[in-house]
Amino acid sequence: xxxxxxxxxxxxxxxxxxxxxxxxxxxxxxxxxxxxxxxxxxxxxxxxxxxxxxxxxxxxxxxxxxxxxxxxxxxxxxxxxxxxxxxxxxxxxxxxxxxxxxxxxxxxxxxxxxxxxxxxxxxxxxxxxxxxxxxxxxxxxxxxxxxxxxxxxxxxxxxxxxxxxxxxxxxxxxxxxxxxxxxxxxxxxxxxxxxxxxxxxxxxxxxxxxxxxxxxxxxxxxxxxxxxxxxxxxxxxxxxxxxxxxxxxxxxxxxxxxxxxxxxxxxxxxxxxxxxxxxxxxxxxxxxxxxxxxxxxxxxxxxxxxxxxxxxxxxxxxxxxxxxxxxxxxxxxxxxxxxxxx
Amino acid sequence: xxxxxxxxxxxxxxxxxxxxxxxxxxxxxxxxxxxxxxxxxxxxxxxxxxxxxxxxxxxxxxxxxxxxxxxxxxxxxxxxxxxxxxxxxxxxxxxxxxxxxxxxxxxxxxxxxxxxxxxxxxxxxxxxxxxxxxxxxxxxxxxxxxxxxxxxxxxxxxxxxxxxxxxxxxxxxxxxxxxxxxxxxxxxxxxxxxxxxxxxxxxxxxxxxxxxxxxxxxxxxxxxxxxxxxxxxxxxxxxxxxxxxxxxxxxxxxxxxxxxxxxxxxxxxxxxxxxxxxxxxxxxxxxxxxxxxxxxxxxxxxxxxxxxxxxxxxxxxxxxxxxxxxxxxxxxxxxxxxxxxx
DNA sequence: CTGTTAGCGCCTTCAG
DNA sequence: CTGAAGGCGCTAACAG
Numbered sequence: 177x178x179x180x181x182x183x184x185x186x187x188x189x190x191x192x193x194x195x196x197x198x199x200x201x202x203x204x205x206x207x208x209x210x211x212x213x214x215x216x217x218x219x220x221x222x223x224x225x226x227x228x229x230x231x232x233x234x235x236x237x238x239x240x241x242x243x244x245x246x247x248x249x250x251x252x253x254x255x256x257x258x259x260x261x262x263x264x265x266x267x268x269x270x271x272x273x274x275x276x277x278x279x280x281x282x283x284x285x286x287x288x289x290x291x292x293x294x295x296x297x298x299x300x301x302x303x304x305x306x307x308x309x310x311x312x313x314x315x316x317x318x319x320x321x322x323x324x325x326x327x328x329x330x331x332x333x334x335x336x337x338x339x340x341x342x343x344x345x346x347x348x349x350x351x352x353x354x355x356x357x358x359x360x361x362x363x364x365x366x367x368x369x370x371x372x373x374x375x376x377x378x379x380x381x382x383x384x385x386x387x388x389x390x391x392x393x394x395x396x397x398x399x400x401x402x403x404x405x406x407x408x409x410x411x412x413x414x415x416x417x418x419x420x421x422x423x424x425x426x427x428x429x430x431x432x433x434x435x436x437x438x439x440x441x442x443x444x445x446x447x448x449x450x451x452x453x454x455x456x457x458x459x460x461x462x463x464x465x466x467x468x469x470x471x472x473x474x475x476x477x478x479x480x481x482x483x484x485x486x487x488x489x490x491x492x493x494x495x496x497x498x499x500x501x502x503x504x505x506x507x508x509x510x511x512x513x514x515x516x517x518x
Numbered sequence: 519x520x521x522x523x524x525x526x527x528x529x530x531x532x533x534x535x536x537x538x539x540x541x542x543x544x545x546x547x548x549x550x551x552x553x554x555x556x557x558x559x560x561x562x563x564x565x566x567x568x569x570x571x572x573x574x575x576x577x578x579x580x581x582x583x584x585x586x587x588x589x590x591x592x593x594x595x596x597x598x599x600x601x602x603x604x605x606x607x608x609x610x611x612x613x614x615x616x617x618x619x620x621x622x623x624x625x626x627x628x629x630x631x632x633x634x635x636x637x638x639x640x641x642x643x644x645x646x647x648x649x650x651x652x653x654x655x656x657x658x659x660x661x662x663x664x665x666x667x668x669x670x671x672x673x674x675x676x677x678x679x680x681x682x683x684x685x686x687x688x689x690x691x692x693x694x695x696x697x698x699x700x701x702x703x704x705x706x707x708x709x710x711x712x713x714x715x716x717x718x719x720x721x722x723x724x725x726x727x728x729x730x731x732x733x734x735x736x737x738x739x740x741x742x743x744x745x746x747x748x749x750x751x752x753x754x755x756x757x758x759x760x761x762x763x764x765x766x767x768x769x770x771x772x773x774x775x776x777x778x779x780x781x782x783x784x785x786x787x788x789x790x791x792x793x794x795x796x797x798x799x800x801x802x803x804x805x806x807x808x809x810x811x812x813x814x815x816x817x818x819x820x821x822x823x824x825x826x827x828x829x830x831x832x833x834x835x836x837x838x839x840x841x842x843x844x845x846x847x848x849x850x851x852x853x854x855x856x857x858x859x860x
Numbered sequence: 861c862t863g864t865t866a867g868c869g870c871c872t873t874c875a876g
Numbered sequence: 877c878t879g880a881a882g883g884c885g886c887t888a889a890c891a892g
Contacts (some may be wrong), residue, residue: 180662181637183580183885194863199887207861224633224657230572230581231885234868237523239572241615241636249597251800259591259618271632273583274616276601290613292568294524294583315566320522432804458593459801462774536879541871549877573869576884716869 182225202227214310233295241271242305242485243299245284247328249276251429252475253460254302257326260478261300266488270297281306281403289411298485300323303330305401306477322488322496325457327371331356334498336488338481340505342372345470348507349452350424353467356513358422358450362395363415364406364427364434376426376454395420401499403433414449416445421449428453428460428469435463435512450513465511472505475480524567524832533557544569577639584780584827585641587631589670591618593771594800596644598670602820603642610828612639621743623648624668630654640664642820643670647709647743664830664838668823670712676840678830680823682847685826688721688811690849691794692766694810696729698855700764700792704755705739706748706776708768718768718796737762745775754780756791763791770795770802770811777805777854791843792855807853814847 184202188195193212198385201208202225203215208216219225233239246254262272273294275287287465291299292315297314299413301323310330311453315398316323326338353361363380366373381391394416397409413420425431431453438449445451451459456471480501488496510516526544535554543550543558550558553659561567561683575581585605588596596618600830604614615636617629619640626646633641634657641658643665644679652672656663659675668680695703705722708715736758755762767773773795780791785795787807798813822843830838852858 181885184542185885194887196887197862200862201884205888207886212745212861224634224660226631226637227636228638228885229635230575231868232887233572234570234576234870235887236884237527237868250594252592252594255591258616259620262618262633265814266628266632271615271636272617273613275614276604278601287609289568290608293571293574298729313701318522318566324874328763372821456802459799462778462801462805463595464806466805487861491737523869526871529870536882537869541869545871547871552877554877570869571886574871576869578873620868634889681879750886797888 177279181228182220182223183228186223187216187219187225187367187370195233200263215414239295240269240294240295241273242482243275243294243296244301245291245301246274247284247289247302247304248274248279250348251427251455253455253472254364255256256474257478257481260475260498261482263477264479264482264486267484269305270486275297278365279304279306281308281433282390292316292319292321296321297489298324299323300481301330303328303370305370306481307370317493320493322485324481324485324488326477328372331350333515335496336484336499338477338484338501338503339372340472340477340503342375342505343382345505346376346424346506347383348379348432349454349468349470351387352381352507352509352513353424353450353452354383354389354420356422356446356450358394359389360395360420361389361422361424362397362420364409364423364425364430365396365398367400368398373426378422379464380424399426399430401427401430403429407437410434411441412422414438414441423449423451425451428455428457431467431469431512432460435465435467445509445512446515452507452513456508459512463490463512465515468507468510468513470505471508473503479505523570524565525570526661528679529558529561529567529718533560546762552689553758554662554829576756582611583615583636585615585617585636585638585721585823587619587629587633587641589644589646590621593769593797595669595797595814598819599644599823601816601824603824604820606821606824607634607815611678612828619646621646621648622768623650626655630657631636633781634661634663640666641673641832642666642668642823642827644668645670645712647712649712654656659835660701662835663738666823666827668819670714673713674852677838678826678841678843680819680826680845681714682814682819682844682845684847685721685724687847687849688718688766688796689725690721691796691810691812692722692725692734693729694849694851694855695766695792695794696725696731698764698788698792701731702737702762703731703764703766704739705765706751706765706772707738707740709742710740712725715768722766741768741772741857743769743772745771746833747788748772748775753783754832756780756785761770765791767791767793767795770799770809772795773809773811774802774805774853775805777809786859788855794849794855798850803852807857810852810855811850812847813850818860
């Protein structure tokens, strides 16, 4: 059944005037006799008239819709980014089409197609952990549809990006562990293809080096952000001849999973092993012990990325400067490294 | 700058054939000479041609877009529902327009307008805690745009709904506390206008009554789902002359907040006070102690609501049965009520 | 101030 | 099998 949508023609017929007058009254772009305008507006209101954006976008070649493509929805990070982004978008009259990829590259490609089909005016993208090929995003460039990457960005495409100071934050996190006297600090690293993993790893290495601690490759464990193998990794690290006394994990879920295992192995946190995570996800503050982690300004990230994106729309491509906006992430010291007085 | 979108005309000109032929080849609805079709398809592929859905929807009066309106994005519940819903939608060729309301009624009304303006083919809605008036949703009915409510549903509108067995789950949760010998069980209730709050409250009351425990109004605290006043409430309950030995909270964040306060007051959980939450949000399993709670099949809820909604599209309104689909929520017993062996 | 006309991109008749 | 013509809802010229 087709739904009952009121059109300008309906209003024009009802009032016995021309469609153009109705259109003018509704848009306010031109002059209409006050009395006529009044009548039109009233009837429109009464009939819940809604301008058909589809036909409008046919004319303006704009949809006033922004696509947001995200790798996952299982932690609080991306939903919170969406909140910030959406707030900014709606402030400027844009709607938001959201797709979540379940960390699957194939889904990301499919979602890119959906965005194209929906003629979004721009896309805000964070890549899945599997993504190594960026052709599906290059199509957007070719079609002059602006992109802004955030968090998990693509270095091959020269567009604005929003990131946090991952390197510095990781560096400080590890220095924090060192300042507590830790010397055998392991890193549960993320997938190498993600620049955030790389930067956090670099921060880890450089902090160790700065403080004269040799980098032990055995203590750098590549995980894929899934939690299945963490148990094995942590067991290995704890049972080393020269066991670890600190862990810096690439994200909070990994850190928390590690903590659970450490506790089961009857080691104390932070006394035996201090643990630091990354992101300050929902739940990290009430884990036991509460997790020291790097807090990212989530909503700000979304807002900033959306601001940059909206700024690109309507500009010539030559003006798309590949700005990299770096937001401040800050270490939150909690009980997993320093016990607060009970 | 208008973006470079390829149209059927571009392809027709390039190949020196008529637009209608190109259209036919692209849709596959009619006969085109194999050779011509081949040429058209190849060129379309090469140019990244994407059918303009806007113009299509002008003709079909369908957008193949579903709106999802959510009260909040700050716990893991709604994002997970979205995952299930989106999976189902994309399986049927629908995109998803998502709006989150920050628990604000005004935003909900605005978001409803956005959905209308975008001519969504249907909406999946969960109400904010403030919503008492449903006129903005009744407009959809008047326009014959199908709605499915889920979780926080609206009883005034006769459309399909997806809920969990809140009453039973609450009843069992409280019986669980009673079976542990608790007799002074408090309920941190949600806003009364939400049917879920009401049902959970009823479950609480009936469980007590069944076991001959009088209902003490002092032990029923109305909260508004924000966490600000929880401290005061819990302090009150713990310092009562006849203090509590159990808490059933309307949701997990409330329960966890209560636990933090109880711990600060140097009461033991579960020995002194056992705590039960509702929803099994992300983080509840690694809180200390891990929280006994009612797990809801989140993705299933999203999937089911979307299925019902898609089933409504294209049907006459008379066929919209106000089915209420009740999903199974189940009690997850954890350390906040029964300590597992360390 | 208002009506008429054309056209956005596409699909669906209707004629060949 | 293919081309031409009309129209979806709306706006932007162009005339009055």
